Amino acid sequence: MAAKTLTIDGQLVSAEEGQTVLDAARDAGIYIPTLCHLNGIQDIGACRLCLVEITGSPKLLPACVTKVQEGMEVQTSSDRLRRYRRMILELLLAERNHVCSVCVSNGHCELQTLAAEHGIDHVRFEYLSPRLEVDLSHRLFGMDHNRCILCTRCVRACWHVEGAGTKNVAGRGIQSRIISDLNQPWGQSETCTACGKCVAACPTGALFNRGATVAEMQRDRTRLEYIVTAREKSQWIV
Amino acid sequence: MLLADLIRIKEQELAGRKPFTLRVCMAAGCVSSNAEAVLAALDRAVKDAGLESQIEVRPVGCLRLCCEGPLVAADPDGKLYKKVRPEDAVSVVKALQGGPTSVRTGDMREPFFEKQFNIVLANSGLIDPERIESYIAADGYVALRNVLRDMSPADVISAITKSGLRGRGGAGYPTGLKWSTVAKTKSARKYVVCNGDEGDPGAFMDRSVLESDPHRVIEGMIIAGYAVGAQQGFIYVRAEYPLAIKRLQTALKQARQFGLLGSNVLESPFSFNIDIRIGAGAFVCGEETALMASIEGLRGNPRPRPPFPAESGLFGEPTLINNVETFANVAPIILQGPEWYASIGTEKSKGTKVFALAGKITRTGLIEVPMGIKLREIVEEIGGGAPEGAKIKAVQTGGPSGGCIPASELDTPVDYESLTKLGSIMGSGGMIVMDETTNMVDVARFFMDFCVDESCGKCIPCRAGTVQMHRLLTKILNRQATESDLKTLEDLCELVRSTSLCGLGQTAPNPVLSTLRFFRSEYIELLQPKSPSPECASTAEKKGEPADDKPVEGR
Amino acid sequence: MDRLRLATVWFAGCSGCHMSFLDMDEWLVELARFADVVYSPLVDHKQYPENVDVCLVEGAIANTDNLELLCRVRTRTRTLVAFGDCAITGNVSALRNPLGSANHVLRRSYLDPGNLRPALPAEPGVVPRLLDRVLPVHQVVPVEHFLPGCPPSAPQIRQFLENLLAGRVQSSQCATVRFG
Numbered sequence: 001m002a003a004k005t006l007t008i009d010g011q012l013v014s015a016e017e018g019q020t021v022l023d024a025a026r027d028a029g030i031y032i033p034t035l036c037h038l039n040g041i042q043d044i045g046a047c048r049l050c051l052v053e054i055t056g057s058p059k060l061l062p063a064c065v066t067k068v069q070e071g072m073e074v075q076t077s078s079d080r081l082r083r084y085r086r087m088i089l090e091l092l093l094a095e096r097n098h099v100c101s102v103c104v105s106n107g108h109c110e111l112q113t114l115a116a117e118h119g120i121d122h123v124r125f126e127y128l129s130p131r132l133e134v135d136l137s138h139r140l141f142g143m144d145h146n147r148c149i150l151c152t153r154c155v156r157a158c159w160h161v162e163g164a165g166t167k168n169v170a171g172r173g174i175q176s177r178i179i180s181d182l183n184q185p186w187g188q189s190e191t192c193t194a195c196g197k198c199v200a201a202c203p204t205g206a207l208f209n210r211g212a213t214v215a216e217m218q219r220d221r222t223r224l225e226y227i228v229t230a231r232e233k234s235q236w237i238v
Numbered sequence: 239m240l241l242a243d244l245i246r247i248k249e250q251e252l253a254g255r256k257p258f259t260l261r262v263c264m265a266a267g268c269v270s271s272n273a274e275a276v277l278a279a280l281d282r283a284v285k286d287a288g289l290e291s292q293i294e295v296r297p298v299g300c301l302r303l304c305c306e307g308p309l310v311a312a313d314p315d316g317k318l319y320k321k322v323r324p325e326d327a328v329s330v331v332k333a334l335q336g337g338p339t340s341v342r343t344g345d346m347r348e349p350f351f352e353k354q355f356n357i358v359l360a361n362s363g364l365i366d367p368e369r370i371e372s373y374i375a376a377d378g379y380v381a382l383r384n385v386l387r388d389m390s391p392a393d394v395i396s397a398i399t400k401s402g403l404r405g406r407g408g409a410g411y412p413t414g415l416k417w418s419t420v421a422k423t424k425s426a427r428k429y430v431v432c433n434g435d436e437g438d439p440g441a442f443m444d445r446s447v448l449e450s451d452p453h454r455v456i457e458g459m460i461i462a463g464y465a466v467g468a469q470q471g472f473i474y475v476r477a478e479y480p481l482a483i484k485r486l487q488t489a490l491k492q493a494r495q496f497g498l499l500g501s502n503v504l505e506s507p508f509s510f511n512i513d514i515r516i517g518a519g520a521f522v523c524g525e526e527t528a529l530m531a532s533i534e535g536l537r538g539n540p541r542p543r544p545p546f547p548a549e550s551g552l553f554g555e556p557t558l559i560n561n562v563e564t565f566a567n568v569a570p571i572i573l574q575g576p577e578w579y580a581s582i583g584t585e586k587s588k589g590t591k592v593f594a595l596a597g598k599i600t601r602t603g604l605i606e607v608p609m610g611i612k613l614r615e616i617v618e619e620i621g622g623g624a625p626e627g628a629k630i631k632a633v634q635t636g637g638p639s640g641g642c643i644p645a646s647e648l649d650t651p652v653d654y655e656s657l658t659k660l661g662s663i664m665g666s667g668g669m670i671v672m673d674e675t676t677n678m679v680d681v682a683r684f685f686m687d688f689c690v691d692e693s694c695g696k697c698i699p700c701r702a703g704t705v706q707m708h709r710l711l712t713k714i715l716n717r718q719a720t721e722s723d724l725k726t727l728e729d730l731c732e733l734v735r736s737t738s739l740c741g742l743g744q745t746a747p748n749p750v751l752s753t754l755r756f757f758r759s760e761y762i763e764l765l766q767p768k769s770p771s772p773e774c775a776s777t778a779e780k781k782g783e784p785a786d787d788k789p790v791e792g793r
Numbered sequence: 794m795d796r797l798r799l800a801t802v803w804f805a806g807c808s809g810c811h812m813s814f815l816d817m818d819e820w821l822v823e824l825a826r827f828a829d830v831v832y833s834p835l836v837d838h839k840q841y842p843e844n845v846d847v848c849l850v851e852g853a854i855a856n857t858d859n860l861e862l863l864c865r866v867r868t869r870t871r872t873l874v875a876f877g878d879c880a881i882t883g884n885v886s887a888l889r890n891p892l893g894s895a896n897h898v899l900r901r902s903y904l905d906p907g908n909l910r911p912a913l914p915a916e917p918g919v920v921p922r923l924l925d926r927v928l929p930v931h932q933v934v935p936v937e938h939f940l941p942g943c944p945p946s947a948p949q950i951r952q953f954l955e956n957l958l959a960g961r962v963q964s965s966q967c968a969t970v971r972f973g
Binding site for chain 1 (some may be wrong): 294520542650691692693695702703704705709729730739
C-alpha cells in the first residue's frame with residue numbers, strides 16, 4: 001500500500017493510503033476528540049467533535065471519515081475548533097438529563113471526560129429537561145434515554161459486529177430515540193441475542209448492566225475490537 | 239418509433255385542433271378550488287350548445303396566476319377567465335363567440351405575463367399533461383431523438399456545459415460539470431436521479447412542472463442517462479404531491495408504450511428505465527445523500543461528502559442527481575442550441591428561473607423570469623406590489639435555507655452570486671414577500687421552527703443547536719432576553735453553519751443571520767435593559783415558567 | 794491587606810458542598826487568618842450583609858425564597874461563585890424539571906402516592922412557593938466563577954480559595970474539575 005505524507009498540527013506524519021486522518025493522527029500520538037467513533041465499528045461522522053481544518057478546504061471536515069492525502073495540511077486544535085467542540089459538548093449536556101452525580105457511568109463517561117477536557121464548568125444553554133423513559137425490561141441490561149447522546153455506537157455494534165439488528169433510531173431531530181426492534185420494550189425483542197455489545201459500545205450511562213449502581217459501570221471496549229480484529233485480520237489478539 | 243412517427247403523431251394532433259380552445263388549469267392549486275367541476279361544466283356547456291366541432295375544452299397544466307384560480311384561458315382571443323365557477327360555464331362558452339360574460343377576465347398581455355420568459359414552463363398551460371400526444375405536438379421528444387441519432391454522449395455534455403446551465407435545486411452547481419464527472423467514472427451501473435422532494439414552505443415550482451409537463455422532465459432524464467451512461471433513473475417525489483405522482487405514472491406508462499423508455503429507446507442501442515420513488519414527508523430527503531439513502535430503503539439520513547454521489551451514490555454506484563427544473567431545461571437546450579440558452583440571463587447565471595411568488599403581494603402564482611431580472615421588477619411589476627398600498631419590507635428567498643432581502647436591496651439582480659452576497663440564496667425558487675406588518679424576529683423563528691422539526695437528528699449541532707436557537711428566538715420575542723442571549727444566538731448560528739453535517743444544518747441559521755444583518759434593530763428593541771436588579775426576582779420567576787402547563791415531552 | 798469578607802449560601806442542595814468545605818479541616822484555621830465569614834449556614838448571622846467580597850453559592854434555585862435571597866446576594870456581592878453541581882447544572886435538585894411545572898411535581902409527591910388524606914401543603918408566608926422550574930444560578934444572575942463537582946473536593950475548594958486570595962486568575966481549563 002502506498003504511503004502518504006501529510007502534516008498534522010505542523011508535525012510531519014506518514015500514513016497508509018486509505019487511512020483516515022483520525023487514524024493517522026492517533027498513530028502519530030496526536031489526540032483528536034471523538035464521541036461517535038469507536039474502534040472496530042464503521043464511522044458516520046455524526047458527532048462533529050473530530051472536525052479538523054484542512055488547508056485549502058473551505059469546510060471543516062470530520063477526521064474520522066476523511067481519507068489522508070499526499071501533502072495535506074491538517075489543523076486539529078485551533079481556537080475556533082476548540083470553541084466549536086466546547087459548544088457541541090454543551091449542547092449535548094443541555095439536551096437530555098445528564099446528571100453525572102447519580103449516573104452509573106460517573107467517572108467512566110466519555111461525555112463527562114470530554115466536558116472536563118474542554119474546560120466546561122457550566123453550560124450556557126437552557127437545559128431542555130425532556131421527560132424520558134428508562135427501559136428496564138431486559139433481564140440483563142437497561143437503557144436510560146436520559147443519558148443517551150444518540151451517537152448510534154450501539155446501533156452500529158448491534159448491526160455490524162453482532163449482526164442482530166435489534167437497535168435502531170426512531171423519530172427525527174430532537175425527538176430521535178434509540179429503539180429495540182419495532183419500538184418495543186427491549187425485553188420483548190425477538191432479535192436481541194443479549195450479547196451486550198451495545199452496552200460495551202455506549203460512551204455514557206445510557207446502556208448499562210442491570211445491577212450497576214452509581215459510578216460502577218465500567219466498559220470493556222477491547223471486546224469489540226478483539227472481535228473485529230479477529231474477523232478482519234484473523235488475529236486473535238486484544 | 240422513428241422521427242416519422244413523431245411527426246405523424248404531431249400532425250394528427252394538430253389536425254384534430256378546433257378553431258376555439260378553452261384551456262382549463264388542472265394543476266393542484268386550481269384543482270383544490272374546484273377546477274374539476276369547472277372542466278366538466280365547460281364540457282357539458284359545449285355539448286349542450288352543439289359546438290363540439292368548434293370548441294375544444296382541454297385540461298392543461300398550471301396557468302400561473304394562482305391567486306385567481308380556477309383559471310380558464312381562451313384561444314384564439316387570449317382571454318383569461320378568473321375565479322371561474324361551474325355555473326359560469328355557459329357564459330364562458332357564449333363569450334367565446336363574442337357574447338358578454340359576467341366572469342372576471344384578463345388577458346395574457348397583463349404585466350404578470352408580459353415580463354415572464356418561458357423555457358421551463360413553455361408547455362405549461364398549453365398542453366394536456368396526461369396525453370403524450372399533446373407533448374409530442376409541442377415538439378416533445380424531438381430533442382431525445384436528435385440526441386440519439388446525431389450526438390455522442392460527449393456532444394450532449396458539451397452542449398449542456400456550453401449552455402451554462404446550473405443546478406436549479408439551490409446551490410447552482412454547473413450541470414455540465416456534474417454530468418461529465420459522472421460520465422467519466424468507470425462503472426457498469428450508473429444511475430440518474432431526479433430530485434422532486436421540494437419541501438420549502440411556500441415553494442411549488444417542481445410540483446407545477448411535474449403536474450403541467452411531466453414528459454419534459456422524463457425526456458431530460460433520458461437524455462441525461464444517455465450522456466452519462468446510465469441505464470436506470472429514479473424520480474423521487476414527495477408523497478404530499480399525489481397529483482404530480484399520478485401524472486408522472488401516466489406519463490411513464492405512455493413513454494414506455496411509445497418506446498421512449500425501456501430497451502432500445504427510439505430503436506437505438508440505448509436502453510433506459512425510470513421508476514418513481516415516493517418520499518415519506520421528510521424535508522431532509524431533499525438533501526442528495528439522504529434522498530439516496532431513502533431510495534435504498536434506509537432511514538433518510540445524510541452522510542458526509544466526499545464521496546460525492548458522482549463517484550459513489552445510489553447503491554454505491556456513480557449517480558447523477560439533478561432537480562426537476564434542471565432536467566426540464568435539457569430538451570430546450572438541445573433543440574434550440576446552447577448558444578441560444580447562454581444568450582439569456584447574466585454572465586454567470588444563464589437561462590431562466592421559475593419562482594413561486596407568495597406572501598403579501600397582489601398577484602401570487604408561478605412565474606418564470608430570465609436570470610438577472612431585478613427583484614423589484616418581480617415584486618412590483620409582475621407581482622403588483624403589496625396589496626392595498628402597503629409597503630414592502632422584505633423578500634424571503636430560498637426558504638429555510640435562505641434569507642430575507644430588505645426592500646432597500648430590491649434593485650439586486652436575481653442571480654446566484656448576487657443573492658448569496660446578500661446572505662440569501664437562489665434556492666429552489668420560493669419567494670415570499672413581506673410587508674411592514676411583518677416582525678422579522680418572528681419570521682426567523684418560523685423558519686427555525688421548521689428546521690427543528692425537519693432536522694434528522696444525526697449530527698448534534700443541527701439536532702440540538704436548532705432547538706436552542708429556537709428557544710433563544712422565543713425568549714427574544716417574549717422580551718425576556720438580554721444582550722448576552724443575543725450573543726449566544728450569534729455564536730450558535732456560527733456553530734451550526736460551520737459544523738453541521740449536511741446542507742439543512744449548514745443553512746439553518748441563514749434566516750436568523752440575514753434578519754440580524756438587515757433588521758438588527760428589531761432584535762435590539764426586544765431585548766431587556768441591562769442589569770435589571772430591582773425586578774430581578776420577578777423576571778427570573780418568569781424564566782421558571784414553562785410555556786404551557788404540560789410536562790416537557792422530548793423538547 | 795484588608796480581610797476578605799466571605800459568605801456562603803445554601804439553596805436547593807444537600808449541603809454536601811458545605812460538608813466538603815468543612816473537610817478542609819485545619820486549613821480553615823489558615824483561612825480564618827485572611828477572611829471573615831460574614832454570612833453562612835455554618836455561622837449565626839441572620840441577615841445577608843452589604844459589601845461582601847466573595848460568596849460561595851451552593852444549590853439550585855428552586856423556590857421564591859431562594860430567588861429573593863439570590864437577588865440580594867448578587868447586589869451585595871462582588872464575586873459570586875457557583876459552588877458545586879446543583880448551583881451550576883441544577884443536578885439532583887433539578888431532577889423534577891422533566892415532570893413539568895410545580896403543580897405536577899406537588900401532585901406527584903403529595904397526591905399520587907395516595908395517602909389517607911391527600912392534600913397539597915399550603916402555608917402562605919411560611920413555606921415558600923416552588924418555582925415551576927429549578928434553575929442553575931447563572932441562569933438567574935451573572936456568576937463570576939464556577940466550581941463544579943458533586944461535591945467539589947476539599948483540595949479543589951482550597952486550591953480555588955488560595956488562588957482567589959492570591960489574586961490569581963482562576964482557570965477552569967483543568968481536567969481535574971468535572972461534573973459529578
